[in-house]
Amino acid sequence: MAEARYRSTVEDHQHRVLTLAPLLPADTLPLAEAAGLTLAADANATLDLPPWDNSAMDGYAVRSEDTTRASAQAPVRLDLIAELPAGTEADPALAPGQAARIMTGAPMPTDADAVVPLEDAVGWDPAAPTAGTETPVHVELHHPAVAGRHLRRRGEDVRAGELVSPAGRPLTPHRLSALAAAGIAEVRVRRRPRVVVVSTGSELVAPGESVRRGQIPDSNSLLLASLVEAGGGLVVHRGRVSDDPAELQTVLQSTQGASDAVILTGGASVGAHDVARLVLAPGSPGGTVPPAPDGGAPAPEDPTVRFDRVAVQPGKPQGFGLLPDGRAVWSLPGNPVSAWVSYLLFVEPGLLAMQGRDAPVAPWHPVITEEGWRSPPGREQFVPARVVSAPGEPLRIAQATERGSGSHLAGRMARATGLARVPATTDAVSAGDTVLYRALEA
Numbered sequence: 167m168a169e170a171r172y173r174s175t176v177e178d179h180q181h182r183v184l185t186l187a188p189l190l191p192a193d194t195l196p197l198a199e200a201a202g203l204t205l206a207a208d209a210n211a212t213l214d215l216p217p218w219d220n221s222a223m224d225g226y227a228v229r230s231e232d233t234t235r236a237s238a239q240a241p242v243r244l245d246l247i248a249e250l251p252a253g254t255e256a257d258p259a260l261a262p263g264q265a266a267r268i269m270t271g272a273p274m275p276t277d278a279d280a281v282v283p284l285e286d287a288v289g290w291d292p293a294a295p296t297a298g299t300e301t302p303v304h305v306e307l308h309h310p311a312v313a314g315r316h317l318r319r320r321g322e323d324v325r326a327g328e329l330v331s332p333a334g335r336p337l338t339p340h341r342l343s344a345l346a347a348a349g350i351a352e353v354r355v356r357r358r359p360r361v362v363v364v365s366t367g368s369e370l371v372a373p374g375e376s377v378r379r380g381q382i383p384d385s386n387s388l389l390l391a392s393l394v395e396a397g398g399g400l401v402v403h404r405g406r407v408s409d410d411p412a413e414l415q416t417v418l419q420s421t422q423g424a425s426d427a428v429i430l431t432g433g434a435s436v437g438a439h440d441v442a443r444l445v446l447a448p449g450s451p452g453g454t455v456p457p458a459p460d461g462g463a464p465a466p467e468d469p470t471v472r473f474d475r476v477a478v479q480p481g482k483p484q485g486f487g488l489l490p491d492g493r494a495v496w497s498l499p500g501n502p503v504s505a506w507v508s509y510l511l512f513v514e515p516g517l518l519a520m521q522g523r524d525a526p527v528a529p530w531h532p533v534i535t536e537e538g539w540r541s542p543p544g545r546e547q548f549v550p551a552r553v554v555s556a557p558g559e560p561l562r563i564a565q566a567t568e569r570g571s572g573s574h575l576a577g578r579m580a581r582a583t584g585l586a587r588v589p590a591t592t593d594a595v596s597a598g599d600t601v602l603y604r605a606l607e608a
């Protein structure tokens with residue numbers, strides 16, 4: 167449970183997001199159009215894989231019983247009666263003393279039970295210009311062939327009907343190719359969430375525009391839109407509005423029906439011009455936390471958009487809920503590092519849950535920190551961090567900047583390769599301690 171100054175822990179707030187995130191409908195798509203989407207149904211093989219016994223090597227398909235006496239002193243000579251490239255349908259009958267030249271991936275003749283790689287047969291000269299291409303009439307073996315060697319058996323990878331990937335997994339390149347290999351042509355997948363990203367604040371100008379005193383470039387909408395796209399979402403509107411509530415209301419109305427989620431930044435806290443809070447939850451008490459009846463977090467299933475103080479640094483003021491039209495809406499703090507951390511902790515799992523992802527909350531991994539820093543008591547801390555270990559060494563990290571988790575350090579964010587996570591119960595981290603780390607780039 168969060169301490170009294172905060173209403174929720176990170177876990178409470180994530181739980182509320184996961185409970186309320188509306189599951190998107192599923193479509194059936196050809197594999198080639200499903201990259202990056204999440205499976206909405208189990209994908210089962212339609213083929214045995216491999217579909218037939220085949221050769222693992224370029225060489226000779228032999229009957230092992232013909233070769234049991236082969237030795238350097240008494241080589242066994244086999245007549246080659248067929249050439250079997252990958253793609254051939256042929257299944258030549260092999261009488262005793264006969265073999266076939268076979269290439270990797272070609273179906274094994276039913277009568278053969280072993281493959282002898284080209285290199286293990288006598289007479290193969292890799293330096294000769296025609297080596298490996300001209301069918302010799304005979305092959306000579308100095309060793310017995312071992313039954314079952316250099317073969318790939320039908321169905322040894324996957325059997326027809328067997329599960330290749332369960333519902334809830336994303337169609338990453340390696341998973342997509344596994345499905346294709348197993349004969350699957352189309353898949354049930356969740357639709358990409360259509361997302362509206364809006365920065366709020368009268369101080370914002372487009373990046374690249376000249377700024378007068380009081381103004382700053384809107385970096386958050388680019389941050390959030392890029393994160394949405396990287397997570398499989400579709401940004402249908404990206405923009406910024408001033409502190410005039412009518413502007414935000416117009417964007418919310420004009421994107422209704424064409425979007426599934428809305429992400430706002432800025433104006434989530436207690437200020438007089440906090441437009442997100444004024445539009446989404448006009449009655450919200452903002453910075454004051456009225457005592458909850460049980461002293462704990464809000465009921466996770468209550469869909470009302472509400473603004474909570476989450477025990478996290480940065481990212482304390484968090485707005486979340488469902489709009490009356492059913493869209494999920496996140497109102498994140500405007501400070502750029504807060505917006506980044508807030509997205510990763512609360513928006514990303516929500517958008518993944520909407521896609522039916524089975525493990526929507528990203529894992530964190532223990533690493534050693536090379537330096538110490540202070541952490542706010544009672545709040546979980548997220549610090550932009552960078553890897554300092556050399557490639558191949560166990561991972562060691564340091565703060566990305568000596569200014570730590572300062573939530574306004576928009577420019578220094580560029581130095582981070584990931585985030586470090588420090589528990590609420592820790593008020594100081596020392597060099598050599600284990601902290602959790604989430605890599606956000608290689």
Ligand SMILES: Nc1nc2c(c(=O)[nH]1)N[C@H]1C(S)=C(S)[C@@H](COP(=O)(O)OP(=O)(O)OC[C@H]3O[C@@H](n4cnc5c(N)ncnc54)[C@H](O)[C@@H]3O)O[C@H]1N2
Binds near residue numbers: 383384385432
């Ligand atoms: N009296 C209190 N003041 C503040 C509290 C508090 O509890 N009591 N909380 C602080 C914390 S923590 C945070 S985080 C911020 C969050 O404030 P808002 O979400 O209302 O954000 P803004 O006030 O609109 O902006 C904060 C900061 O970020 C800059 N910003 C805003 N939008 C963007 C953008 N799109 N791109 C780049 N930078 C942006 C903005 O200019 C401000 O500097 O509130 C504290 N205050």
Ligand code: MOO
Binds near residue numbers: 479504
């Ligand atoms: O929570 Mo604020 O996000 O510390 O800057």
